[in-house]
Amino acid sequence: MKRSIPQFPLVILLALMVQGSALTLSAQPGTPPPPAPPAAEAADAIDPPVAPQAPAPDSPDLREAPPAPEAPPAPENPGLRMRFGDGETTIALRGDDEAYTITADGTKKRKPVRTEWAMLDLGVNLFVTNDAFGQAPAPFDDLRGGRSLNLDMHLFRQKLNIIKGVLNLEYGLTFSWYNYAFQNDVVVAPGEDMFAFAESPDPLRKSKLSMTYLTVPLLVNIETNPDHLNRSFRISAGVTGGYRIASRTKTKTEEKRKVKQRDDFNLNDFRYGPMVRIGYGWFNIYGQYALSELFAEGEGPVTQPVTIGLALRPF
Secondary structure (H helix, E strand, C coil), X not given: CCCCCCHHHHHHHHHHHHHHHHHHHHCCCCCCCCCCCCHHHHXXXXXXXXXXXXXXXXXXXXXXXXXXXXXXXXXXXXXXXXXXXXXXEEXXXXXXXXXXXXXXXXXXXXXXXXXXXXXXXXXXXXXXXXXXXXXCCCCCCCECCCCCEEEEEEEEEEEEEEECCCEEEEEEEEEEEEEEEECCCEEEECCCCCCEEEECCCXXXXXXXXXXXXXXXXXXXXXXXXXXXXXXXXXXEEEEEEEEEEEEEEEXXXXXXXEEEECCCCECCEEEEEEEEEEECCEEEEEEECCCCCECCCCXXXXXXXXXXXXXXXX
16 A cells, blocks of 8 residues: 655645745846835834924024014004105194104104194284274274184294294294275275275275285294194294285175275285284184284374184194
């Protein structure tokens, strides 16, 4: 009887032969090795990425870079901001805020001159005759109060800062109109050596004498709150002087016929005297007293004009 060959040792022998042949083929010099994985992928496979950390407070980088200066607080009313060179200028267009200059380093500096435009004064015309207030020679003793008005249009007014905006020197350029409306049918005569008037032969609806002066005020001004003029009490006192640039009369009959005449009417070419302004916020009153007489010397009655009214400030 024949002996059978065991199958298990034969299988193992065949497996060893196959493995040996594979190792022999991989060791041949003409066969390149398989590519290795990238170093970054290998490192990521070993150690996960770590998020960058902020440098410590005592890092040299932080010590070398000082913190940026804080921006100065903006004014309550920023106004119109314009940049000139390395700095920035803020111009307040409203009257209740001061105008400042903000330099490149953030310093807030008050401007030395403050300018206001197109201001108006509206008042009534009175007289002082022989040191008696309210008395006037004829025909000025019977005027229409609602039409005998003074209107001042300030082309500009500037305040020169002396002490922190509280104490200022105020000056400007003003057109001043003075109107004297007569109650009766009075006509002022032009071209006379002395001031003269007569009664109109026709009933009149209107008769007035008006004059225009170019005026320059010079006042000392005090503001209790210069940064917020709408909450500031103020007082200004000084002198004002003007030169007459025009004068005329205007009459209108009941039939609506108008007559205008231009002449000097023996009026004084100059008008000057003290002036005072007092107010709070937008409400301001003013008073003017003319040391100069209304008429040229020796050409009319002796009387000094007085004006009291309301000064209108823009906001």
